[in-house]
Amino acid sequence: MTVDGLDGPTVVAGGRAELVLFWAGFPLVGAAAGGALAATSDWLAGQSWVPVQGLFELAARLPDAYATAGGVVLGTLAGLVMAGIATAERLAVAVDRERVRLHRPGGPAREVARRDTRAVFVDGKALVLLGPDEGELARERSDLPAGRLEEAFRFHGWPWTDADPHRDAYRRWVPGLPGLPAEADALLRARQRALDASRDGEARELRGDLARSGVVVRDDGRRQYWRLTRSAPEQGRDFS
Helix, strand or coil: CEECCCCCCEEECCCHHHHHHHHHHHHHHHHHHHHHHHHCHHHHHCCCCCCCHHHHHHHHHCCHHHHHHHHHHHHHHHHHHHHHHHHHCCCEEEECCCEEEEECCCCCCEEEEHHHCCEEEEECCEEEEECCCCCEEEEEECCCCHHHHHHHHHHCCCCECCCCCCHHHCEECCCCCCCCCCCHHHHHHHHHHHHHCCCHHHHHHHHHHHHHCCEEEEEECCEEEEEECCCCCHHHHCCC
């Protein structure tokens, strides 16, 4: 974490060591795993529970040197792909007394004003900012240490809380549950399908659609929990 002057922004982001881990560590681990799989391809090809049987059968027919080299190359490539994904998902948080800037490489930056924020906290791996209607202004997952985020926000006078102040208001979602706005149940059904299929981008998009209906969602694994904001339609407040 760095502070650019007394009144400058405090930046919380992964450092160079993290990039070294991604671009050196992941390919090395991938190469080792690929070589190990190639070395045991004869045995793996005979196990019905192992996926991509054809690939292991092909490796088993090759000379050992070629199979091992191929496994190392494929493992290294897989590690490089993982490094690229991890790099693209790195979150940088720049906080000052007026606003916070949230940015990931290759994507647009988001800014949230201090005057619009009523609470800031970490929920699991996600940094969350709540607005005046108790809805989420931002929810960004990262591996940034909660302690460093807390220090940065508190340093600049933001309303940091140790936990979600509305955590007790969440209810487990089940299809057809009363109390939701008219369109929210259908959106939660679609989002559940996206979660079950690991379509993270679609799940994030549907979270935004639910927010516009006055519904805040938090996940526990693949289970969805919801609560209403102050701007939710009145018919969504009938829990009978």
